[in-house]
Amino acid sequence: MGLVICDIAISVDGFSAGPNQSLEHPMGVGGDQLSRWMFEQPDENAAVIESIVDAGAFIMGRNMFSPGRDDWDEDWTGWWGADPPYHGPVFVLTHYPRDPMLMIGGTTFFFVTDGIESAMTQARAAAGERNVSIAGGANTARQYLKAGLIDELRLHIAPAVLGAGERLFDGVADVKLEQVSSTSSSLVTHVNYRVLH
Amino acid sequence: MGLVICDIAISVDGFSAGPNQSLEHPMGVGGDQLSRWMFEQPDENAAVIESIVDAGAFIMGRNMFSPGRDDWDEDWTGWWGADPPYHGPVFVLTHYPRDPMLMIGGTTFFFVTDGIESAMTQARAAAGERNVSIAGGANTARQYLKAGLIDELRLHIAPAVLGAGERLFDGVADVKLEQVSSTSSSLVTHVNYRVLH
Numbered sequence: 001m002g003l004v005i006c007d008i009a010i011s012v013d014g015f016s017a018g019p020n021q022s023l024e025h026p027m028g029v030g031g032d033q034l035s036r037w038m039f040e041q042p043d044e045n046a047a048v049i050e051s052i053v054d055a056g057a058f059i060m061g062r063n064m065f066s067p068g069r070d071d072w073d074e075d076w077t078g079w080w081g082a083d084p085p086y087h088g089p090v091f092v093l094t095h096y097p098r099d100p101m102l103m104i105g106g107t108t109f110f111f112v113t114d115g116i117e118s119a120m121t122q123a124r125a126a127a128g129e130r131n132v133s134i135a136g137g138a139n140t141a142r143q144y145l146k147a148g149l150i151d152e153l154r155l156h157i158a159p160a161v162l163g164a165g166e167r168l169f170d171g172v173a174d175v176k177l178e179q180v181s182s183t184s185s186s187l188v189t190h191v192n193y194r195v196l197h
Numbered sequence: 198m199g200l201v202i203c204d205i206a207i208s209v210d211g212f213s214a215g216p217n218q219s220l221e222h223p224m225g226v227g228g229d230q231l232s233r234w235m236f237e238q239p240d241e242n243a244a245v246i247e248s249i250v251d252a253g254a255f256i257m258g259r260n261m262f263s264p265g266r267d268d269w270d271e272d273w274t275g276w277w278g279a280d281p282p283y284h285g286p287v288f289v290l291t292h293y294p295r296d297p298m299l300m301i302g303g304t305t306f307f308f309v310t311d312g313i314e315s316a317m318t319q320a321r322a323a324a325g326e327r328n329v330s331i332a333g334g335a336n337t338a339r340q341y342l343k344a345g346l347i348d349e350l351r352l353h354i355a356p357a358v359l360g361a362g363e364r365l366f367d368g369v370a371d372v373k374l375e376q377v378s379s380t381s382s383s384l385v386t387h388v389n390y391r392v393l394h
Contacts, residue, residue, distance in 0.1 A: 013366035163370025169210035173360025184379035
């Protein structure tokens with residue numbers, strides 16, 4: 001069985017998204033500072049970017065999939081265009097049922113309404129021997145951290161102070177980490193932590 | 198004129214000390230996890246440890262100097278024994294006047310009761326061409342950050358989740374950072390940020 005990995009960007013003050021997420025600000029106001037390394041230095045960070053989508057299945061929160069908050073706008077197919085970078089099954093946590101959505105390139109979005117453990121069971125079954133990725137956002141990562149279901153937390157620490165937004169570790173205290181590796185480019189420090197169970 | 202540097206340890210959830218600082222817990226409960234790299238891996242982190250005390254003058258908060266909170270216990274001479282590692286003038290921010298205290302090895306503690314800007318003026322005068330170090334703790338570092346008086350912030354990110362304590366960036370939002378360097382040992386990631394003015 002593979003590991004459960006969570007890759008997530010974080011500001012030096014602990015926020016994984018800015019406040020007031022919306023269509024205009026998918027990562028919240030100011031949250032785009034967290035991913036500059038990905039968009040401005042794709043070559044320098046190529047290995048990390050590849051590793052983020054190197055999993056057999058993905059789990060993400062509704063807020064990472066969509067700016068909507070209640071009933072589905074059935075025209076919305078995610079932020080990533082026709083060919084999302086996941087190329088595998090993605091389980092989207094939501095309170096609103098929706099039929100699976102097959103995209104170009106092998107990405108299929110499944111909408112899971114019965115909780116994070118059900119999503120994990122489905123993702124593990126789909127991933128087989130490969131890793132399961134908790135793709136974000138902060139709230140989803142936090143729920144899986146609290147549930148003790150993450151094996152490796154990979155923080156991408158951006159040189160930004162957001163001051164407000166979604167704290168990755170809000171209410172999380174009982175987690176023991178061991179630093180596995182630490183690398184950087186000028187716009188980010190990548191630190192991989194093993195979560196000790 | 199030298200730079201104003203702030204070296205400070207921080208947990209992955211943004212705390213630079215645990216809660217309830219006391220004689221038994223100088224860094225607050227759980228806060229000793231922030232400095233394991235310093236005590237357990239002094240050789241691997243030798244260059245960083247040397248750079249922390251490589252300044253012409255130091256400024257620290259009262260809570261970093263002493264577990265006491267009101268009138269001075271005149272027998273208290275700091276946490277560091279007879280020969281503190283600073284080997285130069287240290288300006289301690291306090292509301293309670295006290296005579297300067299000369300220690301072995303060239304460290305002199307001066308007690309400053311008229312605010313952070315006065316302490317900075319005195320420290321700059323004492324440091325001459327050398328750097329001034331904001332030695333901590335969280336509250337003092339935060340005040341200087343907010344005042345725009347720090348040129349370089351050096352975070353020592355420990356693989357620890359404290360869940361409570363003193364947040365380095367509490368109420369700090371208006372700070373722009375540029376990552377200068379990032380190094381690590383297995384117990385810490387050291388990231389140096391330039392503060393853009």
